Amino acid sequence: MSVLHVNIIGAGLGGLCLAQGLRRAGISFDVYERDPAPDARFQGYRLRIDANGLDALTECLPDGGIDRVRERAAVARTGGRFVTPQLEDAKVVLPPSWHDAHTDSAVTDHRQRTTTGAARPTPHAPDIPGDVSVHRQTLREILLDGILDRVHFGKSFSRTTTIADGRRVAHFDDGTHSLPGLVIAADGTQSRVREYVLPGMAPRETGDVCIYGLTPLSTALLVLMDAHGEATTMEGSTVVFADGFAVIVEAMLFRRAQRGDTVPPTPSTVRTPGEMPLTPVSDYLYWAFIGPSRTLLGPAYTCAEMPDTMPLARIESMAQSWHPHLGSLFSHAVPETVRVSPVRSTASPLPWQIDGVVGLGDAVHAMSPAGGLGANTALRDAAQLTRHLRTVADGHVPLWQAITAYERDMCERAREAVRLADAGAALLNARRGPSAATQPSADLMHL
Known part of the structure; x- marks a missing residue:
């Protein structure tokens, strides 16, 4: 059998986590990314990594890598609020004690997680780590560290061909191609690899959109302080239940950078090949509106058609009658940070069963951000696929058998997610805030 080589299409979180896992396992790989550079495109803001996601990162990153993730995460803040637009209690029933389930089962983990998704361990397991909130670009930079020499930018996938022994070659729009091997579709919701091997299998449009952005904390501190000198949205996460949509707000307060660690390199700085510097990130308040497109954008617009200045104007208009603290949060937002994203979902993820091509993450199982499970599920895919490919590299099972087992387990987890x-x-999207008898989904705060 030929030496196993893996071609990963897409340098998102799932693809890079897989690359790190393969590197650790000693399996040859290349990553191909259509963006021209690591920082060529907006990557998003706050991202909640749960216990399962942390397990996957621990398994795939080099020794000490998970410590780097935790050190660069926002300062953990317990608590959470479920409120109306007037910042009145939304009468959500909270559990008597908060805990963070830490199991190998995604189903058990997310059914047992607290209403707020807060990071507070059980009294009987003080050493169990809780969820962490990270800046998405920071996590991506950590995942790029040490493998930049294997990540090829400016490579837009076009097609695959198969050589005599069954291995696949990925071809790109610029006329170049990969080494023969296994092709991994890690190129997101609008996967070109999926469209090539399974045309017409794109995830469905749900009709919802997400509008998200940030407000610098230096400004937010001036407008969100209450009469007692405490910021109303600074403790844990806040979910605002409006009429037919909701807003999630969370403060991202970072520890001060350790000396030299997040300082961008100067031209004279000597770095190890493949080393990725971490971009400094200032404290901010993250917020996200999620709801029907017609409600948030208006009937006249779609995400693609809406002018850049319109989303924030829509938000400010909707929040005019809200509590001044919330209204000020959006009026002081940085306009260029506001983004609109359609919400897509894969109704029932199924194994692809395509020789030489396998998918992970949103390419297979796109889902609403309302559960906060998309990135965590992709990271788990990466760790699981790494384990299966290791058995192939060690000569224990043939590649087809490993891929079959991976796809079966991955799709079972993804369907539940x-x-x-x-x-x-x-x-x-409920028409009004939940009643006192209603317990919200355990993962709303993960958005």
Whole structure:
């Protein structure tokens, strides 16, 4: 059998986590990314990594890598609020004690997680780490560290061909191609690899959109302080239940950088090949609106058609009658940080069963961000696929058998994650805030 080589299409979180896992396992790989550079495109803001995602990162990153993730995460803040637009209690039933389930089962983990998704361990397991909130670009930079020499930018996938021994070659729009090997579709919701091997299998449009952005904390501190000198949205996460949509707000307060660690390199700086510097990130308040497109954008627009200045104007208009603290949060947002994204979902993820091509993450199982499970599920895919490919590299099982087992397990986990995400979206889209008898989805705060 030929030496195993893996071609990963897409340098998102799932693809890079897989690359790190393969590097650790000693398996040859290349990553191909259509963006021209690591920082060529906006990558998003706050991202909640749960216990399962942390496990996957621990498994795939080099020794000490997970410590780097935790050190660069926002300062952990317990608590959470479920409120109306007037910052009144939304009468959500909270559990008597908060805990963070830490199991190998995604189903058990997310059914047992607290209403707020807060990071507070059980009294009987003080050493169990809780969820962390990270800046998405920071996590991506950590995942790029040490493998930049194997990541090829400016490579837009076009097609695959198969050589005599069954291995696949990925071809790109610029006329170049990969080495023969296994092709991994890690290129997101609008995967070109999926469209090539399974045309017409794109995830469905849900009709929802997410509008998200940030407000610098230096400004937010001036406008969000209450009469007692405490910021109303600074403790944990806040979910605002409006009429037919919801807003999630969370403060991202970072530890001060250790000396030299997040300082961008100067031209004279000597770095190890493949080393990725971490971009400094200032404290900010993250917020995200999620709900029907017609409600948030208006009937006249779609995400693609809306002018750049319109989303923030829509938000400010909707929030005019809200509590001044919330209204000020959006009026002081940085306009260029506001983004609109359609919400897509894969109704029932199924194994692809395509020789030489396998998918992970959103390419296979896109889901609503309302459950906060998309990135964590992709990271788990990466760790699981790494384990299966290691058995192939060690000569224990043939490649087809390993891929079959991976796809079966991955799709089973993904179907449950999609179900939970859809349930969270349904609650967020409720016409009015939940009643006192209603317990919200366990993962609303993960958005």
